[in-house]
Amino acid sequence: MREMALAMDEAVQDSLRALDVEELRRKYWEQGEFLALEHLFPPAVVDELVAEVHQVRPYVNRNYIPGHKKGGSVSYYILTEQAPATIAFYRSPALLTLLNHLTGETLLRCPDDDPHACALYWYTEPGDHIGYHYDTSYYKGARYTLLIGLIDRSTSRLECRLHTKDSQRESQHLSLATPPGSFVFFNGDLLYHAVTPLGKGEERVVLTLQFVTNPEMTPVKRWFSNLKDAVGYFGLPALFRRAPRMSTPR
Ligand SMILES: [Fe+2]
Numbered sequence: 001m002r003e004m005a006l007a008m009d010e011a012v013q014d015s016l017r018a019l020d021v022e023e024l025r026r027k028y029w030e031q032g033e034f035l036a037l038e039h040l041f042p043p044a045v046v047d048e049l050v051a052e053v054h055q056v057r058p059y060v061n062r063n064y065i066p067g068h069k070k071g072g073s074v075s076y077y078i079l080t081e082q083a084p085a086t087i088a089f090y091r092s093p094a095l096l097t098l099l100n101h102l103t104g105e106t107l108l109r110c111p112d113d114d115p116h117a118c119a120l121y122w123y124t125e126p127g128d129h130i131g132y133h134y135d136t137s138y139y140k141g142a143r144y145t146l147l148i149g150l151i152d153r154s155t156s157r158l159e160c161r162l163h164t165k166d167s168q169r170e171s172q173h174l175s176l177a178t179p180p181g182s183f184v185f186f187n188g189d190l191l192y193h194a195v196t197p198l199g200k201g202e203e204r205v206v207l208t209l210q211f212v213t214n215p216e217m218t219p220v221k222r223w224f225s226n227l228k229d230a231v232g233y234f235g236l237p238a239l240f241r242r243a244p245r246m247s248t249p250r
Contacts, residue, residue: 001084008088011045012095021101028102032163033187035102036176040183041148045089050150050180052083053120053205060122061235068232069130072122075115075234089148090118090209099144099211102185107144107211113222115229115238116210123156123204129197132159135188138221141214143188147206149178154202158184161192178206 028035056079060072079086089095090109099107110117123129137143147158158176163169178184186193188210198204217225230238 004084005088005091008045008048008085009092009094012041012089012092015041015045016094016098019098021098025102025104028185031172032166032169033103033190034160034162035183035185036160036174037183038177038179039181041181043181046150046181048085049089049148049207052079052086053150056082056120060120060124061233061238063232063235065232067131068133070125071128071130072124073233074120074122075229075238076110076112076117076119077115077234077238079118079120080112086120086207087118089207095146096211099146099185103144103187105142105213107213108215110139110210110212111215113226114210115226115234116208118210119208119233120150121206121208123154123195123198123202125198126200126202127197128204129156130195132161132192132194134190134192135186135210137189137212138217138225139212139214140216140218141212144211145184145186145188145191146209146211147178147182147184148209149180149182149184150207151203151205152177152179154204155196155199156202156204157196159194159196160186164192165190178204 024035056074059074059078062072064070096107135143135145158178160174160176162172162174164171176184230236
């Protein structure tokens with residue numbers, strides 16, 4: 001496990017070596033705490049994560065909230081048990097160093113009782129999508145989302161509206177594909193975003209990683225946040241920190 005963590009961190013470090021971090025930091029702030037890079041992580045990193053996507057496929061929890069979202073998810077609890085490379089990626093010190101440089105904050109990973117800390121989103125059936133929303137922080141500090149594209153054989157797009165909370169700036173609209181190895185990072189309270197419906201015969205899987213400036217949350221907000229995640233993403237077992245039973249592999 002420790003060897004895997006070291007090897008993953010080294011691979012992440014290699015991927016980031018050539019980056020002009022100062023330029024990316026300038027762009028992140030210019031775009032209202034938002035940065036998207038189409039090809040950041042090479043196959044050396046992505047292939048390991050994609051292999052685990054296929055391993056956890058039987059654990060996908062499908063969810064449907066009329067008028068808002070339809071899709072599948074795999075929670076942090078399951079990934080912790082079944083996906084060591086994915087967890088090593090989430091815990092990579094090199095990755096955290098990059099995010100700290102971009103934000104100017106000392107970011108922390110979410111606590112272990114947050115099923116959303118590190119999770120997979122699956123878009124596999126026609127019409128799978130999510131409507132416009134912010135990744136609101138229920139923590140005492142700010143919450144940041146990092147999306148890593150893993151599988152994208154789809155016409156779905158991540159629709160982003162920048163500067164919606166900045167009265168001094170015109171709102172800006174971006175429509176992004178998330179191919180394998182792509183990187184999208186933002187302050188969850190600032191980016192209004194959605195995913196357009198999946199077409200027939202298409203598939204899209206994205207890894208989502210959450211970081212915070214303060215991992216404390218009041219018990220009431222923790223309960224509300226986990227309830228929201230149970231209904232909208234991971235199923236009721238996640239409320240009780242249990243992995244759901246495996247469904248029949250598809
Ligand atoms: Fe989101």
